[in-house]
Amino acid sequence: MKILVIIGCMLVCSSVFADCRTVNNRVVCNSGxxxxxxxxxxxxxxxxxxxxxxxxxxxxxxxxxxxxKNGRAIYTSPNGTFCIKTKNKLECKD
Structure with missing residues (x-):
């Protein structure tokens, strides 16, 4: 009975139906x-x-x-560098 519950749970979980591909040594999955x-x-x-x-x-x-969003982004690197990308330029500060 436990196995049926586990299988049922797997069927309704969206990650089970993820679309995965390997491109240039990268595995990319998208579940929607x-x-x-x-x-x-x-x-x-x-x-x-x-x-x-x-x-x-x-x-x-x-x-x-x-x-x-819409081609604009805010990025923070692991070492603390902060970057802002607007429509026309990219600026970074340490």
Whole structure:
């Protein structure tokens, strides 16, 4: 009976139906609610989610974080560098 419950749970979980591909040593999966990937050459993993307002939040396993919408983004690197990308330019501060 426990096995049937586990299988039923797996069928309704969206991550089970994720569409995964391998491109240039990178595994990228998309479940419709978010995306994730892993680069086997660098060992870096990332995940991305989009909220109801259309803002994408991206986080890497090395500590990088970004928020983006309509070609504009705010990025914070693991070492503390802060970057802002607008429509026409990119500025970074340490």
């Amino acid at each position: 609610e978010g995306a994730a990937g892993y680069n086997s050459r660098t060992g870096n993993a990332w995940k991305a989610e989009e909220n109801d307002a259309g803002i994408k939040t991206i986080e890497s396993s090395r500590g990088g974080k970004a928020k983006a």
